[in-house]
Amino acid sequence: GDSVTQMEGPVTLSEEAFLTINCTYTATGYPSLFWYVQYPGEGLQLLLKATKADDKGSNKGFEATYRKETTSFHLEKGSVQVSDSAVYFCALSDRDGGFKTIFGAGTRLFVKA
Amino acid sequence: DSGVTQTPKHLITATGQRVTLRCSPRSGDLSVYWYQQSLDQGLQFLIQYYNGEERAKGNILERFSAQQFPDLHSELNLSSLELGDSALYFCASSPQRGVSYEQYFGPGTRLTVT
Numbered sequence: 001g002d003s004v005t006q007m008e009g010p011v012t013l014s015e016e017a018f019l020t021i022n023c024t025y026t027a028t029g030y031p032s033l034f035w036y037v038q039y040p041g042e043g044l045q046l047l048l049k050a051t052k053a054d055d056k057g058s059n060k061g062f063e064a065t066y067r068k069e070t071t072s073f074h075l076e077k078g079s080v081q082v083s084d085s086a087v088y089f090c091a092l093s094d095r096d097g098g099f100k101t102i103f104g105a106g107t108r109l110f111v112k113a
Numbered sequence: 114d115s116g117v118t119q120t121p122k123h124l125i126t127a128t129g130q131r132v133t134l135r136c137s138p139r140s141g142d143l144s145v146y147w148y149q150q151s152l153d154q155g156l157q158f159l160i161q162y163y164n165g166e167e168r169a170k171g172n173i174l175e176r177f178s179a180q181q182f183p184d185l186h187s188e189l190n191l192s193s194l195e196l197g198d199s200a201l202y203f204c205a206s207s208p209q210r211g212v213s214y215e216q217y218f219g220p221g222t223r224l225t226v227t
Contacts, residue, residue, distance in 0.1 A: 034215060043115065043203055043218035044156075089156065093214075100169045101146070101216065103156040 002027045006090045006104035013080055014112050021075040021107045023064075023090035031092040033057075033066050033073040038087045038106070047075075047088070085111045116140065117219035119204050125225045131192040134222045138185055138206030144168075145187040146207075146216060147179055151200040162187055194226045 007022040025031065032051040036044040048057030053068035062077045073090060090104040116139035126132055138145050147159040158171035162181035173179075176194075181187045191198060201223050205216035 036218075043117075043220050044205075044216075045115065045218065046215040049215055100158055100161070100171060102158070103148075105155045 002031070002092060002094050002100070002102045004090050004092055004102050004104040006088075006107050008105070009087075009108040010110055011107060012110045012112065015082055016079045017111075019075070019077040019080045019084075019109070021088055021090075021109070023073045023075065023104060025071050025073065025090075025092050027071075027092055027094050029094045031094040033064070034091040034093070034101075035062070035064055035073070035075050036089045036091060036103075038089065040086070044089060080109070080111045082111045082113050085109055115217040115219065117204060117206050117217050119202075119219035119222050121222060122220070123223045123225075125227065126194060127227055128194055128196060130194050130226075131190065132194065132224065134189040134191070134202050134204075134224075136187045136189070136204030136206075136219060138187070138204075139217050142206035142208050142217070143185065144207045144209065144214075145181055145185070146205040147173075147187070147189050148203040148205065149200045150203060150221070154200075156203075159189070191224070196226050199224055199226045 034049045035047040037047045038044045048059040050057040050066035056065045064075045087106045087108045089106045093101045118137045120135045143164045146161045149157045159173040161169040179189045201221045203221045205218045207214040207216045
């Protein structure tokens with residue numbers, strides 16, 4: 001079945017450091033890919049998405065490119081801020097299996113001032 | 114604010130009891146999803162409804178059931194509760210059921226089973 005694997009956390013960075021959170025997936029069809037973010041005490045919210053190969057999603061300085069050849073959707077940000085501290089979830093949504101969305105385990109990011 | 118509301122915010126109950134969690138989707142959204150988030154299992158998809166009909170099922174226990182009503186709100190019923198059912202339960206909604214639609218999450222209901 002479909003699955004999402006993302007790097008284990010926690011990831012601890014200093015402010016203004018470069019961020020990469022790796023995400024790879026397996027899917028039987030042609031999924032859409034998403035990054036969601038969860039701030040402490042809140043529900044998840046969409047950060048960015050890409051619906052087909054080579055699409056780049058971007059929002060709030062974060063970017064991720066849908067790479068079909070490597071089945072990856074790595075999240076990057078050039079300069080993190082303390083306010084980026086949160087848990088980041090990679091997810092896919094696939095037609096096969098009834099439009100389920102499969103989430104990765106989440107990666108907790110701590111950014112120090 | 115995502116526009117998705119969930120009640121109650123917190124629920125404390127005893128083992129063996131039954132509870133009902135309620136979700137109101139964003140205005141106009143037809144799809145509702147339920148998730149369970151626990152520390153050791155991460156975010157687990159439970160079930161999806163689209164316009165009143167069940168459309169996809171995940172790791173939902175037989176003790177759990179859900180439905181979506183004609184006004185599109187949804188309820189998740191958890192019965193014969195066990196300590197391991199303690200978790201955050203999230204509801205999410207999306208406009209349609211296609212793969213490209215993102216989901217909008219509610220703030221969650223924290224269930225504690227004692």
